Amino acid sequence: MVAALSIRQLKKSFGPTEVIRGVDLEIAEGETHAVIGPNGAGKSTFFNLLSGALLPTSGDIQLKGRSIVGLSPTRVLNLGLARSFQTSNVFTNLSVFENLRCACFNQARAGYQFWRSAMTVRRANRRAEEVLALVGLEDLRAAPAGSLPYASQRALEIGITIAPDTGVVLLDEPTAGMSNAETGRATELIRRIAEHRTLVIVEHDMGVVFKLADRISVLVYGEIIATGEPAAIRADPRVKEAYLGQDAA
Numbered sequence: 001m002v003a004a005l006s007i008r009q010l011k012k013s014f015g016p017t018e019v020i021r022g023v024d025l026e027i028a029e030g031e032t033h034a035v036i037g038p039n040g041a042g043k044s045t046f047f048n049l050l051s052g053a054l055l056p057t058s059g060d061i062q063l064k065g066r067s068i069v070g071l072s073p074t075r076v077l078n079l080g081l082a083r084s085f086q087t088s089n090v091f092t093n094l095s096v097f098e099n100l101r102c103a104c105f106n107q108a109r110a111g112y113q114f115w116r117s118a119m120t121v122r123r124a125n126r127r128a129e130e131v132l133a134l135v136g137l138e139d140l141r142a143a144p145a146g147s148l149p150y151a152s153q154r155a156l157e158i159g160i161t162i163a164p165d166t167g168v169v170l171l172d173e174p175t176a177g178m179s180n181a182e183t184g185r186a187t188e189l190i191r192r193i194a195e196h197r198t199l200v201i202v203e204h205d206m207g208v209v210f211k212l213a214d215r216i217s218v219l220v221y222g223e224i225i226a227t228g229e230p231a232a233i234r235a236d237p238r239v240k241e242a243y244l245g246q247d248a249a
C-alpha cells in the first residue's frame with residue numbers, strides 16, 4: 001500500500017543554520033504518528049515543510065505517492081493534507097459556526113471554482129454542522145470566536161483544521177496550555193478525529209502521546225533519533241538520554 005506520507009532526506013536551513021537535517025520517515029495510511037522532541041528541535045519547522053508553508057532546502061515529500069515539494073499550502077490542502085497552528089488562527093469577530101463555514105469554503109474554493117454554487121453552500125453548511133458536533137461546540141455556535149474560553153478556542157482550531165475533511169491532518173501541540181481536565185477532553189476529541197484519517201501530532205504531554213500514538217518519532221536537533229511503537233520508544237536508551245530522561249529529571 002502507498003504510504004500516506006513518505007519523507008526522504010528532508011533538509012531545511014535558515015541561512016547557515018540547518019534546522020532539519022536529513023529526515024526519513026514513512027507514515028502509513030490511517031496511522032496516528034506522534035513527533036516528540038525538545039523545544040527548538042525543529043518540530044514546527046518539519047510541519048511547515050510538510051504543509052507547503054516552507055520550501056525544503058533539499059529532499060522529497062510524497063503525499064499518497066505524489067511529490068508535493070514546491071506546491072502552495074492551498075494546493076497541498078486540496079491534495080489532502082491540512083495542518084493546525086500552535087497559535088490561534090481564528091477570526092475572532094466571527095461566530096464559531098461562521099469560522100467553521102469559512103474553513104469549509106476555503107477547501108471548496110481551492111477546487112478551481114469561480115463562484116460558489118448553491119450546492120456548495122449547502123454542502124459547506126452541512127459539513128460545518130457536522131464539525132460543530134464533532135468538536136462539541138454546539139452550545140457556543142453563535143458566540144464570537146474571540147470570546148471563547150481557551151480550551152474551546154483550541155477545539156475550534158481543531159475544527160477549522162478538519163473542516164475540509166482531508167485524509168491527512170497535522171496537529172501542532174493541540175493540548176498546549178490546557179489543564180489536566182481540558183487535556184483529557186482534548187485527547188478524546190483527537191482520538192475521534194484519528195479514527196478516520198492519518199494523523200501526525202506534535203505533542204509535549206507524554207500521557208497524551210502514549211494514549212494516542214501507533215508510532216512515535218523522536219526529533220532531536222533536526223534529526224529523527226528513533227521511530228517505533230510506544231513501548232519500544234519508552235525503552236530506548238537513546239530516547240531516555242536525549243529526551244524522556246530530561247523530562248523525568
Ligand SMILES: Nc1ncnc2c1ncn2[C@@H]1O[C@H](COP(=O)(O)OP(=O)(O)O)[C@@H](O)[C@H]1O
Nearest residue numbers: 014017019037038039040041042043044045046
Ligand atoms: N523562519 C525561521 N527563520 C530562522 N530560524 C527559524 C525559523 N523558524 C524556526 N527557526 C529556528 O529553527 C529551530 C527549530 O524551531 P521549531 O521548528 O519552531 O522547533 P520546535 O517546534 O521543535 O520547538 C529553532 O532554533 C528556531 O529558532
Ligand SMILES: [Mg+2]
Nearest residue numbers: 043044045086
Ligand atoms: Mg513548535
